[in-house]
Amino acid sequence: THDLEFDSLGKDTYRHRIAGSRLTLIKSKKQVAIFSDLAYFDDEQIRLIFQKCDFVFIEGDSISQNPKIYVVDKREPRADIAGEIIAIWGIQQNQSDMPHFDKEQIKELCDFLVNKYQNRR
Structure with missing residues (x-):
């Protein structure tokens, strides 16, 4: 999101990338992370990586056609988001009929998603 660098100067994954690696995996006893060039x-x-997941939340994917939950903060609303926006989560900034959830309404948002997509698998 916004040119965020996940691996930083001094880390082995950073050195691998600088040396030309297009894909690096780091694993601990409890976590796995894959670092990749976007083109990889x-x-x-x-989709294949996440095929066993019921839902996948992707931060920063404003250009794909995937359905989106628009997270609203104190900034001005964005007009450049591609794909269907199915709900708004956060500060109320519009008066549309779109489903809106306050930041405390996590259970309600989850229920909305389950009801909307329960028959899609």
Whole structure:
């Protein structure tokens, strides 16, 4: 999101990337992370990685056609988001009929998603 660098100067994954690695995996006893150039995975490959998941939340994917939950903070609303916005979460900034959830309404948002997509698998 916004050119965020996940691996930083001094880290082995950073050195791997600088040396030319297009894909690096780091693993601990409790977590796994894959670092990749954006061009390494296409959308279909990413879908395969998450195929056993009921929901996948992707931060910063404003250009794909994937359905989106628009997270509203104190900034001005964005007009450049592609794909269907199915709900708004956060500060109320519009008066539309779109489903809106306050930041405390996590259970209600989850229920909305389950009801909307329960028959899609």
